[in-house]
Amino acid sequence: MQHLNKRTLLKTAALSAIALAALAGCGKKEEAAAPAAAPAPAAAAPAADKLKIAFMYVSPIGDGGWTFQHDLGRKAIQEKFGDKIETSFVESVPESADAERVMRDMAGQGNQLIFATSFGYQEFVQKAAADLPDVKFEHATGYKQAANVATYDTKTFEGAYLAGIVAGGMSKTKTVGVVASVPIPEVVRNINSFVLGAQSVDPSIKAKVVWVNEWFSPPKEAEAATSLINGGVDVMYQNTNSPAVLKTAEERGMRAFGKDGDMSAFAPKAHLGSAVIDWTPYYTKVVTDTLGGQWQSGNFWWGVKEGAIDLLKIADDVPQDIKDRVAKARAGLKDGSFAVWTGPVKDNTGKELLGAGQVADDKFLTGINFYVAGVEGKVPGTEGK
């Protein structure tokens, strides 16, 4: 594995104790790359028949969640395809012009396939890809494709719904909470799906949301969790990248979930389950297609059915009838007999958005900018509407 653009990160504050602990857990000391690194020295020329693949990450690989999981996918393909491929990564790349510079540098070093793994890279992927027609780009969670840009995501909302079922069975205050990251439809959909899951067990459940406007900021995530707890929330979900919410729950005697990665080890008492993404099936497909000359642009959205997301390690003290409900929903998602977004669904102003039995299509799902009934407040940006 070659690590591009290595430079000591001066802003050490960005790396939390959590991240460092997880890094140590990886058995590997990795420096976080400085975002706007100077051009790296030319890499050794790859063997002609090796496919060079680079991954660009928004947070450290030791985040324990989103990026950690992408990196597991990278390691899995490296292991699977052996010397047919050479993978590398740059971590902690902000969603700014730095991202474009990093991708251009990756291409300059001979990478033919680049995975850009955060939503906010979208415009920078488009710009770099337009100038680099021979490089294939894979953008996680974006919606803009091009001849050499494919987009992909997992149905994280299905994992959120399964976690919500557990939350609905475990909340004593009947108020659950979500620490939210960046206000885009994906995140709003996850918040709502978590609440719909909780209300499928107990329709009286209410929910509070605190936004931190970042994907990865353990101090802000912890602060947001504290304010939810102070507001009467006893079970929390999050759409941020670190285990800070879980750790805060552990300190305060509350309960919470891991997201994206298995976060059970960070808070063994608080942990109710982890909604874990497995990027490996998709990364395996992309590499197989590319090596076989079959790569095509498109939009890929895989869920429970494709083995891309699941709620794992449900806590022992969760009652059996709740575990059975999770198993039933999971089975329905797998065989297509159940969809999370099936009406009746109302927003929190009482407006019906899906009629009884109506199943949301992808257009509906990718445009969600409202809170479902029971969630307090307004989605940021819709306050005056």
Ligand code: GUN
């Ligand atoms: N970047 C870091 N985390 C996430 C996430 O959960 N979703 C998206 N779209 N981008 C991310």
